[in-house]
Amino acid sequence: MALSTGTEVAVPSTLIFGFKQVFVFLKLCWGCLNKPYETYRKLSLYSFSHQLIFILFIMVLYFLAASTIKEGLADGKLNIVVASFKATLVTLFTFLVTATTLYLLGKLFTGKGSFFTFLTLWSFTLLPTLAWFLVTAAFYVLLPPPRTTSISGQVFSAFFIAFSIGCLIWKLILYYLTLRFSLRLGTIKITAVSLIVGPLLVIYALLFYKVPFI
């Protein structure tokens, strides 16, 4: 049995709460990848809205890193902060507009559910987006484009395209589950909503981005 030395420092309860929340968030992330159906069902039934802070935090970190890569440290730290702030604002605006459009369309197709639950589930669809953008930014530094048709160029391209397709399919699964669980829509209605929103998103993406952060 350990004896007390009388010098132990009590761990603040807020710190324990913080660690617990990080653990819950990591568990949810893994769940979205490994058991998306079960995880999304839990997300729709219980309150996990405070977990959104972690997604926002990773997003801000990503934009800081991406702005540093694009602007370069030589151009000054202010440019990086301004660029990342702008990118975060534009992304949040796009995110909210997309979420609102989807929610209203879902409601039009007799969907049932609160906007807050929808927003929580929709936020978790940002996980594949974040994964893709973080990995792409890292590869941009490690193996900058353009790719060549050499064997190594083709192998890397095949790997990178496969990874991109994987992230896209993961995103589509989470998108489907968002509409299914937060609005209780059936597959036919989800397809109808997607046929309306899909072309709009493609036009928006082609006008403003190469790859949209949605």
Add this chain to the structure above:
Amino acid sequence: MKQLSKKDKQILELMRKKQVEVSNLPTQELGILTPYYKNLVSYFKVQPWKGIILLAIFIVVMFRLIFGPSFVKLATLLQAGF
């Protein structure tokens, strides 16, 4: 009547919660496509990444066969998209 133990009560509560979770959504009916739908969805319910990896590899192989070595242009375009 036998009194339930604390452990039994906990198990019952877990079962009740699970029942609420499972019965939360109405079942999907797609007419003659329902069995195919259920079969497809089963691949995406648990460990979908296995299916995703296979599908992604298949699509990349198709890309390579259709476009030849110039499929690397897509990787270049995507890499510049972050």
